[in-house]
Amino acid sequence: MNFIHFDVDKCSLCHVCIEKCPFDALHMGEKGIEVGEACRMCGICVKACPEGAIRFEQKAGQADKSQWSGILVFAEQEQGEIHPVTLELIGEARRLGGPKGYEVNVALIGGEGTAERAEMLKRYGVDKIYAYEHEALGSFKADSYTKVMADCITRMQPSVVLVGATALGRSLAPRLATRFHTGLTADCTKLEMRENTDLVQIRPAFGGNVMAQILSTESRPQFATVRHKVMDAPERSAVATGEVVFCEVAEEMVSSAIKVRSVHAAERSCGIEEEDVLVVAGRGVKDEKGMELVKALADVLGGQVCCTRALVEEGYGDPTRQIGLSGRTVKPKLIVTCGVSGSIQFASGMKNSECIVAIDADPEALIFNIAHYCINDDLYEVIPPLVERLKQKKEVCSHAFSLS
Numbered sequence: 001m002n003f004i005h006f007d008v009d010k011c012s013l014c015h016v017c018i019e020k021c022p023f024d025a026l027h028m029g030e031k032g033i034e035v036g037e038a039c040r041m042c043g044i045c046v047k048a049c050p051e052g053a054i055r056f057e058q059k060a061g062q063a064d065k066s067q068w069s070g071i072l073v074f075a076e077q078e079q080g081e082i083h084p085v086t087l088e089l090i091g092e093a094r095r096l097g098g099p100k101g102y103e104v105n106v107a108l109i110g111g112e113g114t115a116e117r118a119e120m121l122k123r124y125g126v127d128k129i130y131a132y133e134h135e136a137l138g139s140f141k142a143d144s145y146t147k148v149m150a151d152c153i154t155r156m157q158p159s160v161v162l163v164g165a166t167a168l169g170r171s172l173a174p175r176l177a178t179r180f181h182t183g184l185t186a187d188c189t190k191l192e193m194r195e196n197t198d199l200v201q202i203r204p205a206f207g208g209n210v211m212a213q214i215l216s217t218e219s220r221p222q223f224a225t226v227r228h229k230v231m232d233a234p235e236r237s238a239v240a241t242g243e244v245v246f247c248e249v250a251e252e253m254v255s256s257a258i259k260v261r262s263v264h265a266a267e268r269s270c271g272i273e274e275e276d277v278l279v280v281a282g283r284g285v286k287d288e289k290g291m292e293l294v295k296a297l298a299d300v301l302g303g304q305v306c307c308t309r310a311l312v313e314e315g316y317g318d319p320t321r322q323i324g325l326s327g328r329t330v331k332p333k334l335i336v337t338c339g340v341s342g343s344i345q346f347a348s349g350m351k352n353s354e355c356i357v358a359i360d361a362d363p364e365a366l367i368f369n370i371a372h373y374c375i376n377d378d379l380y381e382v383i384p385p386l387v388e389r390l391k392q393k394k395e396v397c398s399h400a401f402s403l404s
């Protein structure tokens with residue numbers, strides 16, 4: 001796969017490029033200079049060539065958009081399971097491409113068991129699943145995963161590539177975007193597609209004060225990463241559709257400078273992202289008494305307490321439970337906000353929650369623009385009777401249950 005192009009008519013075979021390449025990626029082949037997989041697109045050879053015989057194959061502004069179509073989703077695996085962000089990306093890819101008839105394909109890369117997991121993806125409405133299985137791909141290695149994914153992109157020529165904004169995805173996507181000399185927008189919160197396949201990648205910018213619309217109008221593919229819990233996963237279908245394409249993994253693709261000595265799974269406490277019910281304390285919660293009220297509400301609802309950044313700064317909130325742009329993104333079934341104004345930075349981390357109940361003293365609070373149920377009152381007055389009512393309801397329900 002060459003992204004550096006040699007003009008054979010201009011090249012005098014002077015070998016300057018071979019000597020200058022810091023990655024030893026160039027060598028003399030049968031038909032002239034050849035570019036190896038070690039190429040990092042640094043461009044030193046382009047500048048060094050005295051004949052001007054070397055150029056990047058795809059430069060900004062040169063992409064022929066008609067050659068790139070469909071959407072490719074990178075399917076991440078974590079400890080032998082498909083990461084849930086993959087299904088959310090498939091759901092979003094279908095929403096974007098479905099009405100326009102674009103193919104939605106998946107690239108699944110990994111070690112033993114990858115082919116079986118490819119079968120499971122057939123139930124989510126994708127067209128093709130490109131499965132690359134090789135024992136050397138069992139652990140994530142940035143260099144070999146980049147080569148394999150680049151092979152898939154070259155094969156499929158997708159207009160858009162979606163990658164989860166996980167630790168792995170954040171390492172892989174920029175490497176790929178660099179290889180293809182194209183743009184990448186990280187942590188998109190919304191995506192739209194124009195008729196000409198330009199992807200409108202929307203994300204907070206300038207500290208969350210504006211929602212920027214970012215486009216790669218002159219290059220393909222267009223790379224975007226999206227955090228877990230931002231998009232909606234499709235329902236699992238009873239019928240398996242789609243086709244699994246088993247792709248050959250060449251030895252050169254898995255040759256890596258990285259040696260994985262051992263893998264230790266970090267102990268994972270159940271984060272607020274996994275909770276179905278959350279009760280959020282904001283700056284309107286002014287003291288320990290207020291925190292106790294919020295905790296009592298969370299207990300009776302069977303949920304967890306979390307907070308805004310303002311409350312973390314006040315010293316009452318746990319930073320690992322902060323929701324928002326600089327905190328966690330959550331999508332629980334129910335979220336109750338208590339004394340939270342609903343700043344854009346906070347809302348960007350929770351606005352996709354299924355049911356939002358907001359308690360705030362200010363009728364103009366922004367949170368009421370996104371809440372499904374609005375309680376415009378003093379939280380110190382609202383929460384105690386609310387907790388009592390919920391307790392009574394619970395007792396009635398458990399009594400009825402024990403009688404039945």
Ligand SMILES: Cc1cc2nc3c(=O)[nH]c(=O)nc-3n(C[C@H](O)[C@H](O)[C@H](O)COP(=O)(O)OP(=O)(O)OC[C@H]3O[C@@H](n4cnc5c(N)ncnc54)[C@H](O)[C@@H]3O)c2cc1C
Binds near residue numbers: 325338345
């Ligand atoms: C780069 C950047 C990143 C940020 N990231 C985050 C982030 O991740 N998460 C985050 O939360 N913020 C973040 N912020 C801060 C954000 O801009 C807001 O300052 C913050 O969200 C405000 O928190 P709040 O709603 O608790 O406080 P406030 O905005 O002060 O709102 C308090 C609310 O409580 C109400 N209230 C007061 N008393 C009562 C009462 N007795 N009963 C009922 N209601 C009452 C008020 O009417 C008000 O609406 C970020 C800011 C920047 C610049």
